[in-house]
Amino acid sequence: MSSVRATVSKVLTYSIVDGPGNRLVVFLQGCNFDCGACHNPHTIGECNHCGDCVPACHADALSLVGGKVVFDPTHCDRCDDCLEICPIDATPMVREYGIGEILALAREHRPFLTGITVSGGEPTRQLKFVVALFEAIKADETLAGLDCFCLLYTSDAADDNRVVGGG
Numbered sequence: 001m002s003s004v005r006a007t008v009s010k011v012l013t014y015s016i017v018d019g020p021g022n023r024l025v026v027f028l029q030g031c032n033f034d035c036g037a038c039h040n041p042h043t044i045g046e047c048n049h050c051g052d053c054v055p056a057c058h059a060d061a062l063s064l065v066g067g068k069v070v071f072d073p074t075h076c077d078r079c080d081d082c083l084e085i086c087p088i089d090a091t092p093m094v095r096e097y098g099i100g101e102i103l104a105l106a107r108e109h110r111p112f113l114t115g116i117t118v119s120g121g122e123p124t125r126q127l128k129f130v131v132a133l134f135e136a137i138k139a140d141e142t143l144a145g146l147d148c149f150c151l152l153y154t155s156d157a158a159d160d161n162r163v164v165g166g167g
Contacts, residue, residue: 002136006129008097009043009121013109019149021114024106028129029094031122042083043121045090053082053092062092099129099136106143115147123150 012018012025019025031044038044051064061076062069069092082092106116116137123130134148 002099002132004129004132005096005098006126007046007094009040009091009094011097011102011105013105014112015117018119019115019117020147022112023115023117023149024102024109024113025117025119026097026102026133028118028120028123028126029091030125031120032125033122040120041089042080042086042091043089045086045088047090047092047094048088050087052085052087056081056085099132102133103136103140103143106137106146107140110142110146113146115149118148118150 006026007029009027009029011027012023015023015025027040027043029043030046031038047069049064049068051069053069054062054064057076058081059075059077059079061072061074062082063072064070071093073093076093086092106113116133118130118133130150134150137143137146137148
């Protein structure tokens with residue numbers, strides 16, 4: 001299995017708004033576009049560990065340790081105050097995921113899923129992960145029937161919205 005890892009903002013194990021049917025959605029962190037109507041602005045930047053979010057966290061889920069913002073999900077109440085205060089549209093709640101971890105989530109929720117969507121942020125910033133994930137899904141007997149979806153934006157206006165990984 002691939003050792004490629006991704007910086008993930010959030011994983012939804014059930015969504016009916018991020019593609020057709022019931023989806024597992026992986027929101028990747030980081031975006032190089034500046035869309036005025038961005039639906040996920042907290043996925044744009046990558047945390048620079050400035051620490052502005054730490055005092056905003058009333059649940060004490062964030063701390064500054066050795067110059068790095070550390071997130072403790074067991075204390076977080078998902079108020080998102082840390083997202084509101086971030087000057088670079090980042091989230092301190094990111095997590096690194098490997099292909100195996102996403103596959104395990106997909107297997108666990110497989111009875112309820114028709115597909116997997118990779119969103120963001122901008123997925124092409126972590127394209128090796130997206131390709132490796134979709135290849136692993138299609139190679140897995142229990143997951144091969146899932147529809148895989150990722151919307152890619154290109155600089156070519158004639159080819160502005162290409163869908164990849166379908167099937």
